[in-house]
Amino acid sequence: MDKYVFFFSTVYKIGLKTILKLIEFFGSLEIAFNADENGFKKFGFNDFIIKDIFNKKKIFNFDEEILKYEKLNINILSYFDNDYPSILKKIPDAPAVIFYKGNLNNLNNFNKTIGVVGSRDCSDYGVSVTKDFCEYFISNNIITVSGGAAGIDSISHEVSISKNFPTISVMGTGLDVVYPAKNKILFQKIIENNGVIISEFPIGTQGLPQNFIRRNRIIAGLSSGVLIVEAGLKSGTMTTAEFAINQNKNVFVVPGSIYSPFSEGANYLIKNGAIFVTNPKEINEMIWGVGNVQNVNVGAHCNAPLPIDLSWMGIDEKIVFDLILYKPKNIENIVVESKLNIGKINFILIMFEIKGLIINVGGMNYRRVN
Amino acid sequence: MFVTGRLNLPSSRRNCHLFVGVFIYYYIFLFWSILFLTLFIMISKIYSCAVIGLDSRLVEIESDIDFGFQKISIVGLPDVSVNESKDRISSALKNSGFDLPRNKITINLAPANIHKAGTLYDLPIALSILLANGQLKRKSFDFSKSLFVGELSLNGDLRKVNGVLSCAIFARENGYENLFIPEQNAQEAALVEGVNVYPISNLNHLIDHLLNKTIIESFKFDKYSYFDSINLMDDSFDFKYIKGQNHAKRALEIAAAGAHNILFYGPPGSGKTMLARSIVTILPKMSEEEILEVSRVHSVAGLLNDKQPIIIKRPFRSPHHSGSCASIVGGGSNPKPGEISLAHRGVLFLDEFPEFSKTVLESLRQPLEDGFVTISRATRTLEFPANFILVASSNPCSCGFFGDSEKKCSCSQLQILKYKNKISGPIADRIDMHVEVPRINFDELSDNNLSEDSASVKNRVEAVIDIQKNRFKNFGIINNSEMKNKHVKEFCKLDNQCLELLKDAVMSLNLSGRAYNRILKLARTIADFDNSENIKMNHIAEALQYRRKE
Numbered sequence: 061m062d063k064y065v066f067f068f069s070t071v072y073k074i075g076l077k078t079i080l081k082l083i084e085f086f087g088s089l090e091i092a093f094n095a096d097e098n099g100f101k102k103f104g105f106n107d108f109i110i111k112d113i114f115n116k117k118k119i120f121n122f123d124e125e126i127l128k129y130e131k132l133n134i135n136i137l138s139y140f141d142n143d144y145p146s147i148l149k150k151i152p153d154a155p156a157v158i159f160y161k162g163n164l165n166n167l168n169n170f171n172k173t174i175g176v177v178g179s180r181d182c183s184d185y186g187v188s189v190t191k192d193f194c195e196y197f198i199s200n201n202i203i204t205v206s207g208g209a210a211g212i213d214s215i216s217h218e219v220s221i222s223k224n225f226p227t228i229s230v231m232g233t234g235l236d237v238v239y240p241a242k243n244k245i246l247f248q249k250i251i252e253n254n255g256v257i258i259s260e261f262p263i264g265t266q267g268l269p270q271n272f273i274r275r276n277r278i279i280a281g282l283s284s285g286v287l288i289v290e291a292g293l294k295s296g297t298m299t300t301a302e303f304a305i306n307q308n309k310n311v312f313v314v315p316g317s318i319y320s321p322f323s324e325g326a327n328y329l330i331k332n333g334a335i336f337v338t339n340p341k342e343i344n345e346m347i348w349g350v351g352n353v354q355n356v357n358v359g360a361h362c363n364a365p366l367p368i369d370l371s372w373m374g375i376d377e378k379i380v381f382d383l384i385l386y387k388p389k390n391i392e393n394i395v396v397e398s399k400l401n402i403g404k405i406n407f408i409l410i411m412f413e414i415k416g417l418i419i420n421v422g423g424m425n426y427r428r429v430n
Numbered sequence: 431m432f433v434t435g436r437l438n439l440p441s442s443r444r445n446c447h448l449f450v451g452v453f454i455y456y457y458i459f460l461f462w463s464i465l466f467l468t469l470f471i472m473i474s475k476i477y478s479c480a481v482i483g484l485d486s487r488l489v490e491i492e493s494d495i496d497f498g499f500q501k502i503s504i505v506g507l508p509d510v511s512v513n514e515s516k517d518r519i520s521s522a523l524k525n526s527g528f529d530l531p532r533n534k535i536t537i538n539l540a541p542a543n544i545h546k547a548g549t550l551y552d553l554p555i556a557l558s559i560l561l562a563n564g565q566l567k568r569k570s571f572d573f574s575k576s577l578f579v580g581e582l583s584l585n586g587d588l589r590k591v592n593g594v595l596s597c598a599i600f601a602r603e604n605g606y607e608n609l610f611i612p613e614q615n616a617q618e619a620a621l622v623e624g625v626n627v628y629p630i631s632n633l634n635h636l637i638d639h640l641l642n643k644t645i646i647e648s649f650k651f652d653k654y655s656y657f658d659s660i661n662l663m664d665d666s667f668d669f670k671y672i673k674g675q676n677h678a679k680r681a682l683e684i685a686a687a688g689a690h691n692i693l694f695y696g697p698p699g700s701g702k703t704m705l706a707r708s709i710v711t712i713l714p715k716m717s718e719e720e721i722l723e724v725s726r727v728h729s730v731a732g733l734l735n736d737k738q739p740i741i742i743k744r745p746f747r748s749p750h751h752s753g754s755c756a757s758i759v760g761g762g763s764n765p766k767p768g769e770i771s772l773a774h775r776g777v778l779f780l781d782e783f784p785e786f787s788k789t790v791l792e793s794l795r796q797p798l799e800d801g802f803v804t805i806s807r808a809t810r811t812l813e814f815p816a817n818f819i820l821v822a823s824s825n826p827c828s829c830g831f832f833g834d835s836e837k838k839c840s841c842s843q844l845q846i847l848k849y850k851n852k853i854s855g856p857i858a859d860r861i862d863m864h865v866e867v868p869r870i871n872f873d874e875l876s877d878n879n880l881s882e883d884s885a886s887v888k889n890r891v892e893a894v895i896d897i898q899k900n901r902f903k904n905f906g907i908i909n910n911s912e913m914k915n916k917h918v919k920e921f922c923k924l925d926n927q928c929l930e931l932l933k934d935a936v937m938s939l940n941l942s943g944r945a946y947n948r949i950l951k952l953a954r955t956i957a958d959f960d961n962s963e964n965i966k967m968n969h970i971a972e973a974l975q976y977r978r979k980e
Binding site for chain 1: 674675676677679680696697832833834836837838839843844847866868869870931934935938939956959968971972974975979
């Protein structure tokens with residue numbers, strides 16, 4: 061970790077581009093660090109930035125700062141370090157310094173990453189799509205990158221954790237801040253699970269809206285392509301798509317119902333040229349050129365009858381089971397259509413639920429489990 | 431008698447005569463003064479009672495008339511309403527044609543250590559004044575076996591007072607034969623058998639009765655025919671008008687039968703409130719004992735009136751969520767029963783449950799557990815009954831659409847979490863049934879499914895309640911929901927199949943250990959609907975359907 065990169069990255073409005081220019085202008089950052097006001101003026105900094113530099117220089121104590129991060133088990137990498145993820149170096153506005161917790165080696169070992177992003181409030185459809193796609197990625201040694209937010213992000217991380225597979229979470233806050241607070245345990249599990257939590261923000265940075273948008277740039281940067289599951293029309297997910305396009309990466313979108321408010325943004329992206337996917341294999345094929353598109357079989361979850369043991373079922377159970385398909389059905393409709401007693405239906409539904417045949421997706425709506 | 435000396439007697443002898451004379455004068459004076467005291471100026475005693483909480487205590491009212499400027503002073507911890515009664519009494523006495531003694535009147539309310547509040551002492555104080563100055567003859571009536579209660583108006587008419595039912599119960603328990611009360615309170619007092627209730631309309635009538643001039647007949651009340659005359663069925667919330675929601679209706683039926691607390695949650699407009707209100711139509715009739723209990727609470731709270739002299743319908747209380755802790759749980763410096771006690775033996779409906787203040791919700795813990803509430807003040811500790819079915823309704827989040835499949839929820843994660851956390855774990859644990867009420871697209875429902883009406887549901891509920899009564903007749907409880915752990919052990923035995931099912935449920939449905947007893951109690955009620963001695967698998971399964979979903 062270079063002391064001077066760390067110092068300049070903390071200064072207001074100085075990013076990687078300016079740091080590179082400083083090196084070019086002064087010869088090295090050390091010279092720049094010791095330069096006087098006129099030197100900076102010649103370089104073209106305005107008074108405000110110069111004032112900030114000198115103020116920060118007065119109180120800057122590199123060893124103390126590093127100690128703070130060490131205490132929190134946070135590692136620091138600068139753009140010039142060898143360990144800095146090569147995939148991130150390629151993007152135009154890569155962060156000069158990144159902070160991380162966990163094991164970053166996986167990034168280079170597996171070499172295949174995919175961003176999985178979506179809206180914080182998602183429908184049952186979004187949840188099952190994320191689960192199915194992530195399970196495929198894991199079985200194909202593709203690491204998922206996501207934002208650690210609620211909804212789709214959390215689900216993609218959770219799938220990796222349940223399969224003991226590393227996952228990458230990019231935060232919009234300092235690494236000592238847990239946002240959203242309810243994901244505290246999830247983040248711990250990501251680290252325990254050989255995954256990594258990355259942020260470009262120094263410790264103590266709170267979750268400001270603009271930080272999350274900058275965070276999305278790194279999600280796209282760390283991924284070979286970005287999968288968008290469900291997104292509202294004006295959501296952070298849309299900015300991730302924008303960053304991915306600017307970084308010349310593929311944006312894959314899972315379509316949603318045209319009536320669903322959860323999929324408005326996703327459908328908009330498809331309309332505007334994003335890649336329409338119905339199967340995770342298509343993504344694998346598109347980015348890394350493996351797999352055979354002909355063998356694609358996502359629809360398997362949805363259409364083909366699963367070998368379910370129906371022998372234990374009585375007549376009533378069969379009637380109810382046949383009524384419940386993959387589209388969620390309300391208990392009220394089940395009552396009306398089956399013409400059975402509500403007590404009996406309650407019994408049957410709970411038995412199905414315990415046996416894992418159906419799930420209650422909320423609002424007393426039931427659908428079959430894939 | 432006059433003593434005159436004779437002139438011829440020696441002087442010493444004459445002195446002796448004088449000495450005797452003084453003594454005789456003295457004794458004559460003493461005789462007349464005692465006679466005067468016993469006949470006219472005499473301390474008089476009238477019995478009345480104080481209502482403290484729901485109970486009554488005897489209050490002796492003594493009046494003494496002494497020489498001095500005209501003044502009435504009331505001693506014995508009277509509060510303002512009692513102290514003001516002297517002005518009402520003096521006007522009432524004047525306007526009824528009696529003389530108010532132009533002397534100093536001291537009225538003592540004994541025992542002097544209990545706080546006296548309310549207007550019910552007007553009548554007994556007035557009587558004791560009349561008794562003290564001899565306008566009412568002590569011999570004409572035996573005051574020691576009678577209790578007097580009532581508020582006076584300025585013209586001598588009697589006004590209704592609160593807590594008469596408690597007074598009547600006190601009279602019966604303590605052997606007071608006669609109870610004189612305002613006319614409007616007659617019906618509630620007559621609920622208590624074994625006491626002669628005399629309805630008084632006017633002070634003069636009472637005096638005439640006490641002087642044996644015109645006799646007031648004791649109030650005869652045929653309560654059974656009165657009970658039957660009240661139409662218990664409120665048609666407007668009948669089950670038959672609720673379309674669909676069979677799931678929620680079945681849950682209500684179970685809740686009503688086993689007195690289980692129930693929480694409905696779902697988006698706005700899904701019919702939670704309508705469902706909750708309809709529970710009254712399927713609750714069984716109150717027994718006579720219950721009518722007495724409920725009317726007593728309402729009597730103390732002053733909620734009985736001409737239209738509703740006795741509470742015969744099961745109470746349904748739905749306080750607004752802005753209500754204070756004292757109004758809902760009961761309280762005040764002179765504690766009065768709150769909404770939860772007014773809902774005793776009935777339904778307490780808390781609409782928008784999470785919107786109630788934290789203190790209100792948390793203070794529901796004790797009553798939900800014990801069926802009564804203890805209110806402690808510096809001066810006293812009171813107990814009010816509060817055995818009610820809690821029916822609560824809630825939205826899943828503040829905008830109401832969290833989890834809805836069609837409409838998007840506009841709340842942030844934090845807001846949703848905050849909203850959910852408003853109902854604390856201990857409170858949610860005391861609610862046996864958590865029922866989701868979804869929005870229903872009614873077009874999807876075929877129109878020809880006729881809903882069952884409340885009357886037939888009620889029949890089933892009453893049958894289940896009879897089963898429970900039989901089961902618990904030696905255990906001091908009535909409903910399945912009141913079962914304690916030892917009762918659960920005895921009456922909710924499970925076979926291996928059921929245990930297996932519960933084990934599976936704990937695994938696959940994320941059930942907490944605390945939910946276990948709740949599910950057993952609920953399964954007991956569901957089994958009672960099948961008239962089944964043992965809890966079977968389908969009963970457990972249905973009970974699981976009403977679990978709390980995380």
